[in-house]
Amino acid sequence: MGVHTKNELVIALDDYSKTPKYLQLANTIVHAIEDGLLAVGDKLPSVNRLLIEHDISRDTVVRAYDLLKKEQAIESVPGKGYYVKSKQEGKRPRILLLFNKLSGHKKLIYDAFTETLGDGASINFYIYNNDFNLFKRIIQNGLNKDYTHFVLISHFLEGGEHALDVIRTIPPEKLVILDKKVEGITGEFAAIYQDFEHDIYHSLSELRENLSRYQRLKLIFPDYTYHPRSIKDGFLKFCAEYAFSNQLVSDIGADTIEKGDAFINLMEDDLVTLIKRSRKLGLRIGQDVGIISYNETPLKEILLDGITTVSTDFTLLGKTAAECIRGGRGIHRANPFHIKVRNSL
Template sequence: MSKDSAELIIIDEYSKTPKYRQIISSITNSIQQEKLKIDDKLPSVNKILIEFDISRDTIVKAYDYLKANKIIKSVPGKGYYVMTNDISTGPRVLLLFNKLSAHKKIIYDAFSMELGEQAAIDFYIYNNDFKLFKRILQEKEESDYTHFVIISHFLEGGNSAIEVINEIPKSKLIILDKKIDGLTGEYASVYQDFEKDLYQVLTEMIEKLSNYERLKLIFPNYTYHPESIKNGFQKFCDEFAFKYSIINDVNTDDINEGDAYINLMEDDLVQLIKRCREQNLTIGKQIGIISYNETLLKEILLDGITTISTDFELLGKTAASFIKTKTKAHIPNPFHVKYRASL
């Protein structure tokens, strides 16, 4: 008799984890919890398709993976059956990112690839919203996961995040991208040192920057980016006697020949380019542009946008290596510049 799919399979529509991976995790968890035993029949592809409104290809992909790993078997004309209860348990990770972007995808891809197929990853995006972040964590059972991997950036309410994160067992916690002041216990982290990174990379760029009269940092009033970025920028400009200003809105700033901009947000980069074109200012000669966070698009946009960026692929790989080796280190992630035609 086939088991009821509703008892065995959990599909979370809010999770960014691919649905085929959610099916795999559901089946393997059911076997480990003895809801499924050897020779028990699994729900048919058609039954899952109808009940969860999932494509046939997604379900078949999950079942093919389970077959390839000799967890289930198919009997022609009858269906799929549990083949073994001896499942090597990989890490079960709750992965929480503040937003989904090109560089966050690089982190996720590197992280999941480094962990391998044996890992079960529940991936959620909380859109810089502290209330959603808190709700996701409170709705999850701590015992369901071996690790909690978190990027902590909020538009507001972030001061209360420390209380929520401190409730996670530190042996299971890995913090990515940003240090969290006040976090107690022994946990792992791979982080950017935003103030130090920006100061050092601008120091490396000083010869190029000297071609411009004024440096401008576009730092919106309403942003999740840490204030330490402004500190690093101001420290550099003061120490090396650069004229500078911090701009809250690129749409209202007076753009003049000899300005060099550092932008954090992709939308601000687009608006800056549009306004330079409207004023017939040549980017890379009359106006300089440096953009945070390396992406493939910035390699080709305007023959190349100069970027300052952490190594997102390495960040993801390092986080995964912490899980595999049970490391509890705090490691700064490398930060570097890629010169292109915009500067």
């Protein structure tokens, strides 16, 4: 498979990766040049050969080759094909990026991470949908490849108690942990994380005057969730210290909503349900019922004239992760957490 040079070039495209196939193809060729599998003047596989062998579209191959031409890595000779034009000096970071899901705020992390790294790195991006077994399989497969870094977020619906065993198989100097701190890892790895218990406790403390207008403080925390239990711990610690009547709500679709309730929601679907049910009951958001929502998004700034949010700085998290790749080995940093007070509280 691939073009025959002094070594055999293998082009493997991963259907499970969220990285577009044209980028996977371009990165594979760049890696081959960096590793000496392709030399200046070597001929690349033809467009027709690649689309037949790998069941991909002509546009995919053309986009990959056009990108490599733009980067001055290859050139095209009319009537003959594509050839390696220049030797790649040094190796670009080769990154396995692994997220539990892709949401609005996860996209902020991804965009900041990729923008900060620019063209100086190749990234293979995967989503494991909070599924531990898929998380494990992606990492195990990645260990057989030549990644320089594994950048991952570890949130699971179940099976997460075994995550440490899987993460420990990654060489610590290649590991960057994002969003949720993982205890028990040793060595010179990097971590940029949310301090979930500390963040919710201190946010509620700062909002204490606003919350004092309500009779009950309720955290919507489903029984089956990937969210860290430390959020619940910080909530209960605040309520105990400041004597707030409180309740943990597992299902906002079934729980009673009354005048004087202030809610903290973690999931966007729960926010929608809470707003719809409050309106149906004739309760005014920000007066009869208060809402604090996790994770800032542009929509929450305008929804109902503004939803109060508590949120980490996702853009900064992505940028800091990129800085770890560019030489910040061993960084351990709690990411900043912010409050936006709006009309819902």
